[in-house]
Every structure is written in C-alpha cells, then in structure tokens.
Amino acid sequence: MTRNPRHSLRTRLLAWLLAAIVVATLAQAGLAYTTALSQADVIFDRHLQKMAAALASGVALGSLPPNEEVSDDRASEDFVVQMWNARGDPIFRSAAHQRLRQPAQPGFSLVHALDGREYRVYAQASPGLTLLVAQDMDARRDMARTLALRTILPTLPMTPLLALIAWLVVSRSLAPVARLRAQMAARKVDELAPLNDRGLPAEIQPLIQELNLLFERLRQAFDSQRVFVADAAHELRSPLAALKIQLQGLQRAGDDPTRELAVKRLAAGIDRAGHLVDQMLVLARQEASVAEGVALESLDLAQPGFLALSDTLASAQARQIDLGVHRAESVTVAGNAESLRILVRNLLDNGVKYTPPGGTVDLSVHATPDGALVTVEDSGPGIPEKDRARALDRFYRVVDGAGATGSGLGLAIVKSIADMHGATIVLDDSRRLGGLRVRVSFGLRSAA
Secondary structure (H helix, E strand, O other): OOOOHHHOHHHHHHHHHHHHHHHHHHHHHHHHHHHHHHHHHHHHHHHHHHHHHHHHHOOOOOOOOOOOOOOOOOOOOOEEEEEEEOOOOEEEEOOOOOOOOOOOOOEEEEEEOOOOOEEEEEEEEEOOEEEEEEEEHHHHHHHHHHHHHHHHHHHOOHHHHHHHHHHHHHHHHHHHHHHHHHHHHOOOOOOOOOOOOOOOOOOOHHHHHHHHHHHHHHHHHHHHHHHHHHHHHHHHHHHHHHHHHHHHHHHHOOOHHHHHHHHHHHHHHHHHHHHHHHHHHHHHHHHHHHHHOOOOEEEEOHHHHHHHHHHHHHHHHHOOOEEEEEEEOOOEEEEOHHHHHHHHHHHHHHHHHHOOOOOEEEEEEEEEOOEEEEEEEEOOOOOOHHHOOOOOOOOOOOOOOOOOOOOOOHHHHHHHHHHHOOEEEEEEEOOOOOOEEEEEEEEHHHOO
C-alpha cells in the first residue's frame, strides 16, 4: 500500500521543524544585521569624535591664504577635515574634497555637499578653533554592511546543522512506530497476539494497549466461536442420526399401528432437532449481542417475566403443570426487553420440562436491598450439587430420574443474557417446592 506523504507524521514533523528553523535563522540573521548596522553607526560616530579630539590637540593656529589648501596625505579619502579660527578663517582643509560650510553649532549632523554626496558631520568648538570631521555616508554604509555581514555569516552554517539534527531526532523518535508498523504488516490474518509496546512514545502506548485489549476480546470471541461450532457439529450428529433411524423404521413399517408409531417418533425427533437448532441460534445471537454491546433501556422487570410466562403456558398445560406467579413486584432495571424475556422463558421451560406431570413451577420478581431478583423454582427432582457448577455450560445435560434430557443450551443462554446485564446466577434447592431454585440477581448497577 502506498503511503500518502501528506498524511505522514514524519513528513509533517520534518516539514514544520525545517520551516521553523529556516524562519528562525532568517529572523535571527535579520535582527543581527540590523543590530550590527546600528552598532556600526555608534562606532563610526565615536571614531569621528576621537579623530576630532586628536586633531584639535595637535593643531597650530594660523590662517590660510585665500583659495589655498593645506593637504594631509595621511587623511583618508572617505573623511573630510576642516578647521576655522575664531574669526572664521579656514586654517586647515583636507585635499581632494569640496569645502563644507562651517557648522552653526557643535555636535552631529547630516550635510549634503555640492556634488550631491551626503556626509556625517561632527563639529567641535573650542576657544579660538572650530573643527569639523565628516565621513562620506556611502563609504560609511559600505563599511557598516561589511561588518554586519561578517557578524551574521558564522550563523548561516547552523541552519543545515540544525536541519540535520531535527531529521535525526525525528527519525530516531519515530523508529519504534516504524517497527510497530512493520510488525503489524508481517502479521497473519488470524494472528491476535498482543503487540509489543516497548520503546514506544508515551502518547502511542495507550493506543497500543487498547488495540491489545481489542485483540484479546477478538481472540476470546473467535475461541468461543470455534468451540461453539465444534460443539454444535458434535451435538447435531445425534439428532440427525436418530432422525435417519426413525425414517428407516417408518420405511420398514409393515402395518398401520407400526407406521403410526414410527411417524410419532419421527415427529418427536424433528421437534427435538428443531428445538436444538432454535436454542443454538438464540445462544449465538445472545453471545453476538454481548460481544457487540446492546443498548439497554429502563424497563419494568416484571413485564418480560409475564410475557415469558404466557409463552410457556401451553407446554405447561400439556404436561398438567401448575405454572404461575408466586410474587410479582414492579422493579426497574436497565436491560433489553427481548433478551430478558428469553432468559425468563428458558428458566420456565426447564422447570416445565423436568417437573413431573401434576407438579408446580413458580415465577417471582421482586426488589431486594441489593437490586432486583428473578426466581424460578419447581417441584421437580432438582440438580445434584455436584452438577450445578457445570449446569450453565453449553451442551451439558443433567439427566433426571425419569431420563428426560434437554438440548443442554437453556441455562447457557440464561448465563449469556445474565452476563450481558451484569447479573449473577445461583442454583440451589427450593425449600418451598422441594425442587430446583434458580435466582438471577440484578445488582444496583443494573438498576435504572
């Protein structure tokens, strides 16, 4: 897969850092250049002052004849030096320069000569002598720019050095991320082992931890699915084989009574197989709901109980079972109405199936100090204490004294729905009816 460089964290970091380095270098260079120019002006002004002081201390006062010049070969062509006595007569003027007028007052000023040149002038007045020292501004600016460039030139090589350092730091910092990407790319489709977060930045470690938790949930879901498929394949062999045998018995029936008996057995076998398939589908849906998460709503727990009771009433009447409500209170929980209906219906179905004809199965829904409680108890043989721990497992069947068996999924479905609602299941003996009592407790966190 081709990576888009615009969405590359490494590319964006390098681009922003390099841009910041270049901008900062240019800003620093500009500031240094401006500061150097300003400092050069100060230095040159001090130079003019010192030159004026040095010249004033060694001048012999006199006067120049009109239209004559006294030159000093030591004077620089960039500087103009002029002197006047107390009467205003010129006593000294450097050669090869135009005359500058005598300043009105001492100090610094800017003067334009007749040829258009601009001069920086410093005038110093003392008793009997006025001295002027001027510097050509073009030459002054050239020297100032030279000094400023010499100041900033050493900082320019730092830009590529800082860019190299930024590139190394970003590359080394993102190296663990690149290793993680390579680790993910090398994984097989069904590989759900935890990712190694050693050496990763602190900002990325929470993401990897969440991914590892997701992988763990997926692994558990896949393991559960594999176990479920294997168990389902094993469990379906028996009813399918029984159906085949009953069909063969029907084909070999020689008279009407035998044929009628074979048809009844075949119909009963189809009903058992259909019930098993239905239970397997219900269990698969409930486990998928647990994995995906089902939206829970505030509801009265007694309502799903009454609906489940009506669903089971026909089978209870067929077996002459007294199916009823022992205690019903309005108690609010956060749950899924259809799932809770399936939970209570499976508990009632189990009670009706294992209770001998003429027995009793009762439903109770009421509030407790710790939350809500659903209880189903019957007058059947119950479940031996040694089997209660495994009774909630899938496809585990408890055989009663009469030899009645179920699909082994009813209580497993109950457990799956209870887990989805954060409820707990307890199997014990019913002191009132003498059979099995199943209690499903919805804690305070499950209450609306």
